Structures are given as structure tokens and as C-alpha cells.
Amino acid sequence: MRIDKFLFFVRMVKSRSAAQRIAEERHLRIDGRVIDRAAADVKVGSVLTFLLNERVRVLRVEGLPSRRGPVPEAQACYTDLSPPAA
Template sequence: MADTIRLDKFLWFVRLAKTRSFAQEVAEARHLRIDGRVIEKAAACVRVGNTLTFPLHGRVRVIRVLALPVRRGPAPEAQACYADLTENVSQQAPGD
């Protein structure tokens, strides 16, 4: 198994993007960050431990990569590949 995966494939495999082309559009529109770095290419590498920040369905999502998927499997399999940190961010009071 490889230790990296393309950003667009990761988003599609873990079902955060409905299509791979949509994942490519998000990355190339500079709406996504990996560990705080703005991403311009869908071919950016994602590794275990990376933190991804991106807008999705009217809110900002923050996820930590826990595993690299090898396929676009069922939702429970996909969700096991990342930890959703979004709730933690939204519950913090300003200035924390």
C-alpha cells in the first residue's frame, strides 16, 4: 500500500465528494487546505496524519486523515479513514 494518495481520490474514496471531478474542482479553486497550506492542484498528496480544511454544504469541515482508502467502499469503511474535527472547532469560544 502506498503512503500517499491524490487529494481528489481521497475525497472521493471517503465519500466527502460525490464525484472525483467535483473534488478536483474544489482543490483547483483554492478552497482546500492541507495542514494550513492552500492547495491548488487535485494531485496534491494526502498522508496519514494530515488535517484537511475545506467548505462543504455551507460549513467549513475539518478532518484528520487516519488511514488511506484503497477503494470507494461503503460509508462505514469510508468514515473509518478520517476523524471529523469540525465539532471541536465549532464548539470553541472565540479567543480560546
Template sequence: MRLDIFLWYVRLAKSRSAAQSIACDGRLRIDGRPIDRSHAPVRIGNILTFAQAGQVRVLRVEALPRRRGPAAEALACYQELLPGDAANVSHQNAER
């Protein structure tokens, strides 16, 4: 699934153009790699790290949404991690 569509579907951005801006500004990382394009693929298990509303958000993708549904449905698609937890999860995934 495209990164901008994922961000919009799970309600991390109010519009698709806002999601494209988040993806293209170069401050979002997927599994530690900087991303500068909105069409970067997102898969289950990816760790997304980005700044939003003055704080760093770290999310693990749990499911890929089929639509932009209600907030409860969107929250089931990702798990919020603490910023320090992302390094531990990435290291554990690399060992597997």
C-alpha cells in the same frame, strides 16, 4: 495518495470531477497550506480544512482507503475535528 482520489474514495465528493473541483478551487488547505491542485499528496495525519455545504469542515486523515467502499468504511478513514481544534493539533505536530 492524490487529494482528489482521497476525497472521492471517502465519499466527501459524489464524483471524481467534483473532488477535483474541491481540490482546485483554492479553498482547501492541507496542514494550513492552501492547495490549488488535485494531485497534491495526502498522508496519514494530515489535517484537511475546507468549506462544504455552508460550513467549515476540519478532518484528520486516519487511514488511506484502497477503494471507494461503503460509507462505514469511508468514515473510518478520517476523524472530524472542530474548526478550533485544528490549530491545536497543527501546533502539537509542529513541536514533535
């Protein structure tokens, strides 16, 4: 699944264009590798690290969503490994 679709479907960003911007501005890593395109693949088990709203987010992908569903459905697709907010 494309990284921009994943971030949009799990409700990390409000639009796919916002997710594309995160990837294209090189503010995103998949398993430690810097990503510079929104079409990068994400798989179950991948660890995503990115800056969102002045906070570093770290997510482990647990499942690939088929749609942008309700919040509980979206949250079941990842485990949040982010450091606590200051």
C-alpha cells in the same frame, strides 16, 4: 494518495471532478497550506480543511482507502474535527 481520490473514496463528494473543483478553486488546505491542484498528496496524519455545502469541514486523515467502499469503511479513514453546525 491524491487529494481528489481521497475525498471521493471517503464519500465527502459525489465525484472526483467535484473534488478536483474544490482543490483547483483553492477552497482546500492541507496542514494549513492552501492547495491549488487536485494532485496534491495527502498522508496519514494530515489535517484537511475545506468548504463543503456552505460548511467548513476539518478532517484528520487516519488511513488511506484503497477503494470507494461502504460508509463505515470510508468513515474509518478520517476523524471529523469540524466545528458544530450552527
